[in-house]
Amino acid sequence: MASKLILLDQDGVLADFEQGVRQLWQQTYQQPLPLKERRHFYLRDDMAPEFHRQLAQIYSSKGFFASLPPMQHGISAAKRLLEAGHDVRICTSPIQDYHYCVSEKFDWVCQHLGEDWMQRIILTKDKTWVRGDILIDDKPQISGSLVPQWQHWIYDQPYNRHQTELYRINWEQPETWSELLNN
CATH class of the missing domain: 1.10.40 (Ribonucleotide Reductase Protein R1; domain 1)
Structure with a gap:
């Protein structure tokens, strides 16, 4: 790949x-x-x-x-994707009451992934404006003002299992994302 x-x-x-x-x-x-x-x-x-x-x-x-626990195997998966030669970015949306959210999202990344990952954060309310090949997101339907350039791969969560048309991955099941490591 x-x-x-x-x-x-x-x-x-x-x-x-x-x-x-x-x-x-x-x-x-x-x-x-x-x-x-x-x-x-x-x-x-x-x-x-x-x-x-x-x-x-x-x-x-x-x-x-800032205090959210990391998803099981999520940190190691992000690092492995980067080590496999991909350009990995964190594309995240703040909540409406953003007063603490924005700075704490940066704090979380620094704490769990390291300072080098700070430059990899993309903060946006509309992810369709962000360029990419693949967006891994737990939200079952992502809408915005543009047709996205990326392919949506859904991160498996109980509330999105009704969505069967998207490629589904889970960090705890390496076989669902191992093809991304074959670079």
């Missing part, structure tokens, strides 16, 4: 957003996150409306994004 420009989403692909929410919810409210099953990309769509305000407070709080 020739060298590719690979775009990696941050939350849900490299950083475990849901686990971070679960941990901070438990710590803040002394009870488990009131969530039974994930069927939608947005966590709030799987929760009762009376919890929406508390949920927003969790992921817009200071320290939330």
Whole structure:
């Protein structure tokens, strides 16, 4: 495989957003996150409306994004893709209440991938504007103002398993992405 420009989403692909929410919810409210099953990309769509305000407070709080745990094998996978000769970028979108989110996304990358990866961050609200060959993202449908140049490879999560048309990968299953290492 020739060298590719690979775009990696941050939350849900490299950083475990849901686990971070679960941990901070438990710590803040002394009870488990009131969530039974994930069927939608947005966590709030799987929760009762009376919890929406508390949920927003969790992921817009200071320290939330910086403290997200890494996805299992995500850090090593990103490094292996780079070592295989690909140009690997982190293509991430901030939340609407971005006050802590933006700087903490950079802090997270520096902490888990190292300072060299800081130059590999692309922060955008519309990923269709970003050039690339492959976008690995957990969001089942990515829309924007342009037709994307990249091919969407979906990162496997319970809430996107209904999406069967896209190439599906999981860092814990190397056979789903090993072809990217054969450069």
